[in-house]
Amino acid sequence: MWKSGAAAAALLAGTGAAWAEVPRVAADIAPVHGLVARVMQGLGAPQLVVPPGASPHGYAMRPSEARALDQADLVFWLGAPLTPWLQAPLEELAAEARRVELLETEGTLVLPFREGARFESHGHEDSGGHGAHDGHDGHDDHDGHESHDDHEGHEDHDNHDGHEGHADHEGAHGHDHAGADPHAWLLPQNAATWLDVIAAELSQADPGNAAAYKANAEAGKQEIADTVASVSAALEPFRAKPFIVFHDAYQYFEQGFDLNAAGAISLSDAAKPSPARIAEVRDAVAELEVACVFSEPQFNPGLVATVLEGTGAGTAVLDPLGAKLEPGPQFYPALLRDLGAAVAGCK
Incomplete structure (x- = not known):
């Protein structure tokens, strides 16, 4: 059951949907927030946890951002490889929310870390990417966080896109770079896949607006395709x-x-x-x-x-x-x- 008082009680013009029917949603970083906002367009708006320009790693949430997690019915986040610090707040503040780790959703292409300073010339068919996390359907592991065990090795990746404290790290910093490169939002096909995942999750939470979520996701995918072209x-x-x-x-x-x-x-x-x-x-x-x-x-x-x-x-x-x-x-x-x-x- 969604938390009471999820939104204002006014009807939305042209949709016939009530804000009270729309779940409260939080998203971790701006690219994820943008995709969620596209699917929710005309129905509601997600809250952004890590503001633009801030470090996804080691970020100290402001009270308003912690409150957004505490009040959320749904949380979309990229995953532990990018923001390992977010796992504890999710468990504590969003314990009753449905938490969707996008890197673990079916259809997501995940590439491994590259170690060397120089990259080999690559044919993309040999990129080494993990096709789709075939064992995941995008829904089974998020509430119980069973899938998080796989990410224990990533807690040492201190500053994926983080921008504080880099000068303190030396080249021989002892990080284990095995595993997933978390910058997966920069592949347009992943973003298009996630629009469908987001729409499915929102539709499950809010069946009355399922058609609108699906239509928004389809429109968003077309916008991405046009932009890619x-x-x-x-x-x-x-x-x-x-x-x-x-x-x-x-x-x-x-x-x-x-x-x-x-x-x-x-x-x-x-x-x-x-x-x-x-x-x-x-x-x-x-x-x-x-x-x-x-x-x-x-x-x-x-x-x-x-x-x-x-x-x-x-x-x-x-x-x-x-x-x-x-x-x-x-x-x-x-x-x-x-x-x-x-x-x-x-x-």
Whole structure:
């Protein structure tokens, strides 16, 4: 049973649905929040737990964000590999809520961590991705958290997209990088899959609005497809050019748009790279005639300057979390366009 007082009692214009029928929903990061907002559009709005620009790792929730979890009927989160700190608050604050870990849902493509500073040229059919978590139907494990046992090895991945304290990490930081790369929202096919998952969960919670959730999900998938087509066209001149990213957060975007990343200054957890790794990346920039070295707004630009020094490579800024974008139903297509424009426009 959904918690009482879930929303205002007013009827929504044109839908005939009452806000009181719509479950209260929370989402962890802005890309997930955007997808949930798209499915709920016209019916309600989810609450965002980690605000744009904040670190998904080690984030200290404000009282309003903790309250959003405490009052939620449904929580959508990417999963423990990205935000291991969120597991305890979910257990404590959202104990009665249905919790959906998107990385564990059926149909999600999950890629393994990459270790090296330089990436091998890849045919995507050999990417090593785990096709779909075939044993999961997206519903069975979330309430009891049985599936969380698989993530114990990820608790040491301290700063996946986190931006505080990276300077304290040395290259030999002892992290175990086996397992899932959590940046799975950057693959458009995953986002489209999750729209269906979100619609199914909301429909189960709120059967009276099931048709609206399904219609919103279908419209959202079409918007993503249209955005992918336009971004792909814009990226065509860049597609064969090797480039370097600041931290290894983009292999899903590379796969989705058939891009040719040559390496990363830092690992996927964005820990401070060792001098040997920086030297290896500098060599790659020279040897491969790298077109661009991408920085990120949350990280030290000095490392990018070091890699660029004495080369003819260009530079631009990528932000996998879309910190400057407006949260809401159109966030995800805007994120794809923002990333595509940054890559295509790098000089």
